[in-house]
Amino acid sequence: MSVLLLFSLPLSQGWAATTVYVSDRLEVPLYDTIGDEAKVIRHVAVGDPLEVVKRDGDLLQVRAPGGELGWLAEDLVTAEEPPRQKLLALEAERGELRSRLRVAEGKLAGAGVAGVENPVPALERELERVRAENAALRARIDAASAALSGRLVPRLDATADWHAWVPWAGGVLVLGFIAGFLFHRFRHCRSHGGFRITLG
Structure with a gap:
């Protein structure tokens, strides 16, 4: 710790009624008088x-905290x-603020449990x-459009229902693969005089 000398205090006012603190030593002796016999x-x-x-x-x-008068070096x-x-x-101060925070949190928790309902179920x-x-409004709009045009209007969500046409598209794809395989086999046998050639 660095020692801060008291030269920064105004000398014209003197030292009376000024509080100072022991600086960087653990203990400082306080003498009863000035001189070698102190x-x-x-x-x-x-x-x-002091x-x-x-x-x-x-x-x-x-003057020490106990009220004793004594002398010591300025530095x-x-x-x-x-x-x-x-x-x-x-x-x-931090401890006091923490205790005040705990009290405030307790008050908020108590107020939240007793006075406020959970808004999530109501919002759902x-x-x-x-x-x-x-x-219901979408169905009414579709019916009104059909009546005005004289024809049936497909529902807007029917095109988005892909679960209905995916199995059909898969079936068509499998049938096309089987038909292509059989056609290729037929052409292959025909080019070799009706014989099927296998390797192996």
């Missing part, structure tokens, strides 16, 4: 918010919340009704 009163961890009380050169007097803190703290806050019944009405 004693460690406690350690503050990464992400602990309130700046005053500044003396490169040192800051801060050990940053004005921005550490990424780990931001991540924890975002994960908490309507489709069958429209098809029957269409067939």
Whole structure:
């Protein structure tokens, strides 16, 4: 993690009532006074918010989360919340949003089961009704056309009914094949003096 120095904060306003965070060390010692005789009163961890009380050169007097006043070096803190703290806050927000989503999905599922009918069967019944009405109208149009022209009009769907003529066409094709084979055999025997020649 990179250390963000607090030089970006305006010096004219001073350090009073500013919140800073321990930057890239796991624990930072908090001293009771400035100088060589200073004693460690406690350690503050990464992400602990510290309130700046005053500044003396490169040192800051801060108030720890427990209320203790102590001194530490300015380059050990940053004005921005550490990424780990931001991540924890975002994960908490995500958890809260997921729980709200589950509640909303439950409400929708409850409303869908109780208040909404499945529309598919009704649509299928309507489709069958429209098809029957269409067939009746087609028959009436055919009858009216026949009456106007004085002749019978073939139904429009009769030409599309291929199931009726496929067996007949197949039968004609088989009979044509048999007749062709017999004719070829007859011509072959006739060209050899009436004898049938077989190989084998």
